[in-house]
Amino acid sequence: MQMFFEMRRYIGSGEASCIALASGNNWIVVSDDKKKVPRMVSEQLGKDRLITTKQLLRKAIDQGVIDSGEAEDIQKELEQISKKKLTMKVAEEL
Numbered sequence: 001m002q003m004f005f006e007m008r009r010y011i012g013s014g015e016a017s018c019i020a021l022a023s024g025n026n027w028i029v030v031s032d033d034k035k036k037v038p039r040m041v042s043e044q045l046g047k048d049r050l051i052t053t054k055q056l057l058r059k060a061i062d063q064g065v066i067d068s069g070e071a072e073d074i075q076k077e078l079e080q081i082s083k084k085k086l087t088m089k090v091a092e093e094l
Contacts, residue, residue: 003044011036019044030056053078 003023007016015037022029022041028049031037041050051059057071066074 007040007044011040015040022049 001020004016004020007019011019015031015033018029018031019037019040021027023045028051029037029041029045030051030053031041032052038050041047053075057066057074060066061068061071
C-alpha cells in the first residue's frame, strides 16, 4: 500500500495500482504511457517489467492465443475507447 500512495502523487490511481500489484506478484505492467509510467516501472520493478499494448498483442499472436485479425480488432477497439476518454476529458475541462 505504501508504494501505491507514494506513486499516486506522480501518476494516476489506475497506473499506481497496476505497478503496486505487479510488484507484489512478479507481474509485468502493460502501458502505452510514454512519460511517467515507464520511469516509475523502471525505478520500482526494472526496465524488463513494462510492455506496450502492441507488444502484448504481438506476444499473443506469436503464442497462438489470437490471430492478426483479432489483434487488429482489439487495437481498433482500444483506440475508440481512448478517443472517447479524451473527448470526455476535454468536455469536463470546458
